[in-house]
Amino acid sequence: MASPATSQSKTAIGAVISVVVGILVVAAVGTTLHAHSNLDAPSGYAKVNGTIVAPDGKTYPHAFINDNVFADAADSKIHGSSGGHAGWPSYGPYINLVLPAHTYVTMTMHVYDGGEKLNTPYFASVVGTVGGTINIDGKNVSSLPNDGVQHTFTLHGLPTSSQDPLFVNVPLPKTPEGQQDEPGSPLPKGYTVTFSFITGGKGNYVWNCEYPCGDSTYQSFGAVMGAPGYMNGKVTVI
Amino acid sequence: MEHHDDEDLKPTPGERVKQVLKDRDVRQVLFFFVLFTALFSILGLWAYPRWMPNIMSKEMRGDESIMIWFTVISAPIAGIVLAFAMESFIDIQKGDTPPEDGPAISGHTSTVVIWTALSFLFCTVAIVWGMTEMNTWSQDAIAKESSAMVVNVTGAQWNWSFNYPAQGITTHELNLPVNQPITFNVTSDDVNHSFWPVELGVKVDANRLAITVVHVTPDKIGPFEVKCAELCGIYHAYMETNGQVETRADFDHWVSTVKAQGGAQ
C-alpha cells in the first residue's frame, strides 16, 4: 500500500506522461498532414542574366524561366513515379515558381494541350504583361478567342498593405490535334509562348488555371482543378 | 418576496430604499453592475473604432455605429447578469459536504415579468434600429437608381473581374469615382462566391446564372480591398483584389489608359 505522498506523485507523473503522449499524437497527425501537403512540389527558380530597359524607361535585371503544359500528367515529371493522375493535364516540370523582386521576368512556356471554351471570357485577354501582349511562335497577341484557349496562367495574390499587387493573366493557345502530347511518345512541337512581366517587392502569390479543364463535374472545375499541384501553385517573390 | 416585506415593515418608499441599500448582497450587485456596464461600454466605444477598418461609405458608417452602440446598449444587460453571478461567486464555499441551504426563493413573478419586458424592449430597439438603417439604404438606392454607375462583378474560381458596361472595359481591379452612386450586378461563373468590398461595408453572394444587386456610394478617396467571403474551393483565401476610390478625373484617366490597352486590364 503506497503512502499518499508517493501515490500523489505517481498520479502527477501519470498525468504528465499522458499529456505528453497526447501532444505527441497531435504532433504526429500534424507532421503527417504537413508531409502530405505537397508544399515542396518542384520549384522553378528564375535565373537573372543581364539587365534590360523596360518600356517605362527604368532598367531592371532580366530573369528567365521556362515551364510547360502537358495534356497528360505522365509527361510532366513532377508527380512521382506514377506520373500523377492518368489523363489529367498538368503544368511541369515546375508547379511553384520563385522569382527575384523588382525584376523583368521573361517566362517561356511550351504548351501541348487542346481546349474548348472558357467559363469567363475575361481570361482570354492578356493582362499584366509588358506591353500587354504575349508572343506565340513569334506573333504578338493581346488576346485570344474565347474558344481558342487551352489553359491560362493567372497569377494573383493577397492584396495586403505589406506586399505589392501582382496580377498577370496569360491565356495559352490551344494546340491542334497532332500537336498534343501522348504519354510515352516523343513530344510534338506544340506552341511556344513567351511573355514578360515586372515583379514588385517581396511577397507570396499564387497562380491557377482559369480554363475549365476538370472533367464534367460542375462547370468542369472539379477533379484536376481542385487538386493541388496540377493547375495551380505558389509564386514566391524574394 | 415584495409583498412579504410590505407586511413586515410598513416603511415609506424612501426608508425602504435605504433598507434595501443596507443589504450587503444588494450593494455588491450594484457595485458589479456599474463596474461591468462601464467596462463593456468603454470596450464598445473604444475597441470597434480602432478595430474596424477605414470607413469609406455611408453603409460602412452604419455598420460600425451598430457595432458600437449595440455594445453600449447591451452593456447594462451584461452588467446585471455578471453582477448577480459575481455576488454569489464571492460567497463560494469549499469543503466536501454540501453547505447549509440558502433561502428557498423558488420564483418571483414580478421579477420575471420585468425581466421579460426589459429584454423585449431591448430587442425592439435592435429591430427598429436595424429596420430604419435598412430602410434608409433602400431609399438611397431608389433615389440614386437613375444616376448610378453600373459595374458587373463576376466571380470565377479564384479571381474577380469587373466589367464597366458604360466605359466598355473589363478589369481585375475595382476603381470607382468618389461620391458616385454605384450599382454592382454580381454573378458567378461557377460556385458561390461572396463579393465583399471591405471598406465599403456591403456584401452580397455571387451565384451562377443569377444576378444579385448591391448599391453603395463611396464617399472617401483611398484604397480598399475586395475579398471573397464564401468558401469557394482550394484558393478561396487568395480570391482577393485591390480597389481604389479616386477623383472623377483620375477615374476617367484610368479608364482611358485601360481602353488604350484594348479594354482589358
Added chain:
Amino acid sequence: MANQIEFYVHHDSPEKVGRRERLGVRILIVADGSFLFAMIFSWFYLRNLNTNNAWLPKGVHSYTAASGWWAVAAFIVAAIVHRSGLAKASNRKMTSVIALLALTIGMVYQWNQMAHMPFIAQDAAGRNFYNGAYASNWVLLAGANMFHYIITIFIALGLVIRGYRASVDPVLEEWRQRTAGSWFTWCAVAGILAAFTTSFK
C-alpha cells in the same frame, strides 16, 4: 429470476406498451413528414425559380399528372382496407392479404415509371445534357414513394404472417395493428401530397 424477467419484459401493461409504441411511430412519422416537406419545397422552389429556363426544357420526357396519382393509389387502397380490418377483426386475415397485394402492384408500377424516366437528353448539337430540375425532383419524389412501399410492404407482410401465428400476445397485437394503421394512413397522406406535387409540371 422469473420475477426479474417479468419485471424487465412486462413491467408495463400491454395497453401502456401499445400506446407507447404508437407514440414512437408517430414521432418517426413526423421525421418522415419533414423529409417529405423538404422534397415538396424543392419541387415548388425550383419550379418557381426556373433558373436558366431549365425547369422543364422543351422536348424533355415528362409524366402526366394522372400517372403520378396512379403511382400512389395503392397506398390509399391499403390504408382503407387496413382500416376496415381494424374495425372487424374477423376479416383481418383477408384484408391484410389484400393490402399486401395492392402495395406490391403499386410498387411495381412506381418502379416501372422510374425505370423509364430518362436522365440524360440530347441537345441540338447532339451533346448530352442533364434532364434538369423537373426530372430530378420527380425522381426524388418517386424514390420517396418507393421507400414507403418497401417499408409498408414489410409491415404488411409481417401482419399477414403474424395473422397465422398463435404465439403472439393478442392484446399487444391489437395495438400493433393500430400502430401499423397510423403508418398506413400516413403513407396514404404522403402519397397524396407527392401526387399533388407532381401534378404541377
Added chain:
Amino acid sequence: MTTLTHNPAASDPATSRPVPQPKKSLITRLHMGTGMVVGIVFCWGTYFVLRHHFSSPYRINHDEGLTDSHNVNITLLASMFMWCLGFLIGIGALIGPFRWLIGKDLTAEEQLYLAGDGQDWKRYFRYCTDHKVVGIQYLVGVMTLLGAGGTMAMMIRTNLVTPGSHFVAPHVYNSLVGLHGITMIIALIIVSTGPFGNFIMPIMIGAADMAFPRLNALSWWVLFTAIPVLCSAWFLGGIPTGWTAYAPLSTQAGPGMNAFLATIIIFALSTAVAGANITTTVVAMRAKGMTWNRVPIFVVGATISVALAVPAFPTFMAAMIQTGLDRTFATGFYDANVGGSGWLYANLFWIMGHPEVYVILIPGVAALMEIAPVFVRKPLFSYGAAIAGFAGIAGLSILVWAHHMYMSGWMPSLNGPFMVTTEFISIPTGLLFLVLIGTMWRGRPWMKLPMLSVYAFIWDFLIGGITGIYLSDVPADNYLHGSMYVTAHFHYTLMGAALTGAIGGLAFWFPKMTGRMLNERGGYISFWLVQIGFNVLFLGMFLSGAEGQPRRVADYAQIFAHANLISTAGAYSVGLGALILLWSIIHSARSGKIAPMNPWGSKTLEWTVPYPVPLVNFDEPPVVTSDPYGYGRSVK
C-alpha cells in the same frame, strides 16, 4: 423526494440471482467483431462489383452521359452504405425486425440477454439494449469525436499562426476546416443527450429502461458506423466545402465529399431513432407521481432538444441525398445550368441548421440548471420561466433559418421579417440567464467542478449571445457575414455554452456513471486552462473578424497577423487543458475515489440508486411526491 428504500444485496444483478443462460442461438454469438467482419465484406464486395461494372473507375461512361467522377462517386457511396448495412446485420441489429416479420417475437430470455443481463464488460461490444450501457458507449464515442475534432482545431490554428499558410496546403486546410466543423457538430449534438440522456435520464424519471431498448442500441450502433465513414474522408482527398457543404461547391468536390454525404445521412437516421425513443420515454414512462411540473429540468431540456431534432434533421438528409444524386446520377438540383439552384441547398441546410444549434445548446443549459440548485442549495428560480425559455427558443428556432442567408440575395425582401424573428429569440434566451442568476441570488455556492461550469457558461454565453444580436441585424451583417467574427460568435455559443454545460454535466454525473469521483485537481487545472485559453482564442478571433478577415481562409493579410497569433496561443492552452481533462476522466474512472451513493446531496431520483445501477434501475418503481428542487430554508 421518494420513499424508496434501497437494498444493496439486490444491487448487482449477477450476485442477486443466477445469471440466465439462453441456449446458444445466433443472438448470443453476434458482437461488434462479427459486425465489423460482415460490414467490411459488404463494403469491399460492393466496391469490387461496381469497379468491375464500370470496368475502371476512370472509364468515361458515355452511354449514360456520366463521367468517371460520377462512377467513382456511385462506387464509393454504395460501398459506404453497404458497410453500414453489413455492420448492422453482423451485430444483429436486424434480428428483432426479422423475428417480428416471421411472427416469432423475441423471448423474455433473449430480451434479457440483449439487455446484457449479468454479462461482463463484453456487453459494451454487443448490441446491448441496456440504456446504461448505451450511455457509456455514447460517452466514449463523444470523447473520441471531440478528440478528433480538437486535433483538427490545433492543426487549423497552427496553420494560421503566421501569414503564408506554411504548415499545410490550402486544400488540406479546407479539409481541416470542414471536417473539424462536422466532427464537432456531431459530437456536440450528442454530447449531452447521448451519455446523460441515455444513462441518467431514465433513472431521473424513475423508469426501468428506455421506451424502445432495441431502438436505443440501434441509435448508437448506427452512429458508430458513421464514424469510420467520416474518417474515410481523409483518405479520399478530404472535402473542400466546410461543414456547411454548400452546393454547388459540393457537387464539384472530389471523392472525399461522398464520405461527408454518407455520414450525414447515417447520422440523421440515428438522430431520428434516438429522438423518437427519448421523447416517448419521457412522455410515457415517468414514475408514478412525476407530474409535468415535477420533471427535472434536464429531462425537459433534453426532451425538447431531441424533439426539435426529429423534424430538423430530415431536411439536411434530403439536401444531402440531393447532393448525392447530383454527384452520382448528374441530376440538376443544384446545377444552375439545368434549372437547379444553390439557394435551394442553402434553404434546406439552414432549415435544419438553425434549430440544430439550439438542439446543441438546450441540453447543455438544462444540465447546468440541474446543477445550480444542488450546489447553491436553493430551489431552481422560476421553473416556469426555464420551461418558457426552452419552449420559446425551440418554437422560434424554426422561423429564423434565413438569417444565415441575408447576404445570399435569395430573397432580400425577407431579410426584415427574419431579422425580427431572430432578434426575438433573445427574449427566451434572456429567461435562461434569469433562471440561473435567480438561482444564485443570495446563495453561497458550494464550489465544486460542476458549479464552476455554471459560472463559465454565464460569461461565455453572455458574450456569444450579445454578439449574436449584432449578427442578426441585417446592416451589421453586411460587414460581419462570412467573417471570423461569425466563427468567434458561434464558438462562444456552441463551445463556451453547450460544451461547457456538457462538461459540467459530466463532472456532476460522473460518480453515478463510473462509481468514482472525478479527480478534482485535474478538473480545476483543466478548467482554467480551457476557459482562459478559450477566451483568449475567440476574443482574438473577434478582433480579426472586426478587422475584416474572412472565414475559412488558409492564408491572410499581414494586418491580421497579431490577432491570429493571439488566437493560436489561446488554442494551445485549450488543447492542453483538454488533454488534462481527458487524463483525469480516464484516471478517475479507473482509480478515482470511490463515490458515495449521493455525493452532492442532490434530490433527484438518479441519486437514490446504487452503483452499479441494477438492470431495471429500481427494485420497486419509485413514487414521486414533490418537485426535485426542495432545497433551502423558507424565507419569512
